[in-house]
Amino acid sequence: MAEKLAMELTRMGWEVDILTTRIGEEYPRHQQCGGFQVYRFPTARQSRGDATFFEHASYFGMGLPQMLAHARKRRYTLLFPIFAIPSGLIGIIMSRLLRIPSVVFVDAADTPGLESAMKTYVQYLAPVFRTVVNRSHAVVVCEGLEDLVEPFLNHRRFVAIPNGTTLPTVQAHPNRNGSPLQLLSIGRLVLRKGFQEIIKALGMVRRERDDFHLRIVGYGRAEDEIRQVLEEHDIGDNVSLLGRVEYGQLGEYFLNSDAYLFYGDREGSSLAMIEAGAYGLPVIASDHPGNRTYVKHGESGFLVEYRNPEALARSILFMLEHRDALPGMGRCSRAIAETYTWANVARRYDLVLRDVLRGP
Structure with a gap:
């Protein structure tokens, strides 16, 4: 999601950096990807799939100071953490220290009450989830989860946006593959x-x-x-x-x-x-x-x-x-x-982000 959205926002005139953790030596610390840049920071995370609680904690503890120092150099004007825990928590801390707005994206992985690899911990982190979504300057929730997120919200800037897709140039031909x-x-x-x-x-x-x-x-x-x-x-x-x-x-x-x-x-x-x-x-x-x-x-x-x-x-x-x-x-x-192409979906994000930059 992050890469596709970053590409479309770049095409709309935004300057976009993706800050993430570095998993494996094969991934460079800095990479130019089309119109946006990716910066990877070393943490204790090694899992390419579902991260453990320890890996999430290391992402917060080790990633936060590195990302904060990097953000000060880059002089960002807006933060957009994807997932409330732990990225959204990093976002609101950086937002306060840098005095720039943070807009958090919430998906199923960290929504209390949903089955996920983090469910055991998320149910106990509900107060953290509530803090993140209410201390952020706006909340974007993946469409279809509104009723599960709303009980935690006391926020006027709350919008549901669907996921997007890229249209391939070739299409499948159902029922032309023979039997079975x-x-x-x-x-x-x-x-x-x-x-x-x-x-x-x-x-x-x-x-x-x-x-x-x-x-x-x-x-x-x-x-x-x-x-x-x-x-x-x-x-x-x-x-x-x-x-x-x-x-x-x-x-x-x-x-x-x-x-x-x-x-x-x-x-x-x-x-x-x-x-x-x-x-x-x-x-x-x-x-x-x-x-x-x-x-x-x-x-x-x-x-x-x-x-x-x-x-x-x-x-x-x-x-x-x-x-x-x-x-x-x-x-x-x-x-x-x-x-629901990423180009169409990105226009909805663009409206939210520009509204936040205009202030209260």
Whole structure:
């Protein structure tokens, strides 16, 4: 998200730096990326996926003084921390010391009450979350999470903005991949992404027909559990766990698929799901507020009640039995994605940021 938004804001006339942690020696401390710059600061974080509590704490303790010194040299006029904990906390401290405004972005990862790798700690950090969102000069929440964030807010500058996507120049061709039906799902292998529920649903589908194959792209701490569920439902021949795939290679997976599945727990919205729509794939998604923006039930795909594998199985069976409907659903997905390009989304951020710079 940060890179895509930075690129679009740069095109609109903003001068943008991204300050982040350095993970691995292969990443340079300073990098020019198109129109914006990235500065990476050493901390104790080593995880490329979900960070541990210790790594978050080191990001705060080691990153704050480095970023503060850097910000003084660069003379920033506005801070935009992504995530309330710990980046937003760093943001409000730097804001007070540098006397510049800070606008915090809130997503599912640090919203109290949502399933995430930090859930164990976030529920105890709710007072910190409340402080960050109310001491920031404005709050941007990922669309679909408004009702969960509002109880913590006492803020007049509060806006919900959807995630964006980049429109690929080539599109998928649903129902042109022959048999079996090629399904795709991308995400970290963690409980809240719902892969176990997908596998249960596919087990039900296989009782009626087996002309489908699901590719799961991603890695995470729940991989062993997911493999166990595969064995329990005896559909290992119909599901492939592909592990980590570099972002630049994901396009081939989208292009060679007939439909996309996102059946996770509640979050703002899955970037991979939005990208699937941009490639012109029909989407089956869990019926959560953030997904309703990008999936029109019965038109671009299906919204299915979460943790209802029977209902999910029925939606998958419909696609198997009505494969001729998939191209039209895919075109509808693409049309929805065209509304939510990063260029369009960045205009909404631009309005918020300029309003904050104008003052109270």
